[in-house]
Amino acid sequence: xxxxxxxTGHAFDxxxxxxxxxxxxxxxxxxxxxxxxxIAVETEIxxxxxxxxxxxxxxxxxxxxxAGMVYQYWVRGANGQSVAHCDPYGTAMTLxxxxxxxxxxxxxxxPMTNGxxxxxxxxxxx
Numbered sequence: 288x289x290x291x292x293x294x295t296g297h298a299f300d301x302x303x304x305x306x307x308x309x310x311x312x313x314x315x316x317x318x319x320x321x322x323x324x325x326i327a328v329e330t331e332i333x334x335x336x337x338x339x340x341x342x343x344x345x346x347x348x349x350x351x352x353x354a355g356m357v358y359q360y361w362v363r364g365a366n367g368q369s370v371a372h373c374d375p376y377g378t379a380m381t382l383x384x385x386x387x388x389x390x391x392x393x394x395x396x397x398p399m400t401n402g403x404x405x406x407x408x409x410x411x412x413x
Contacts, residue, residue, distance in 0.1 A: 306376030314352040354392040
């Protein structure tokens with residue numbers, strides 16, 4: 288994903304970059320949080336600190352975190368208070384009122400229909 292395209296609203300593949308993505312032996316987490324002072328992801332096997340890797344992008348690898356495990360982000364904002372958040376790019380969630388996300392290894396992309404492709408092209412050409 289081109290981060291500049293994300294900032295300008297022209298990235299249609301942000302879901303491939305942000306969220307929880309499993310790999311052999313763990314899960315990679317990435318979230319966009321421009322005002323955050325610190326972010327951690329709380330999982331069933333422990334808490335992992337995310338590190339700012341680009342302007343407003345926070346990431347970490349969490350060894351041992353597998354599909355089916357629940358997680359939530361803890362975000363410390365500019366005011367110094369920490370708040371729990373589900374993953375805005377999560378592909379599975381627990382039922383309310385729990386509000387946590389579930390690591391999923393479901394396919395992250397879907398075939399686009401011609402109607403979707405035409406709408407995307409119209410937005411890009413603006």
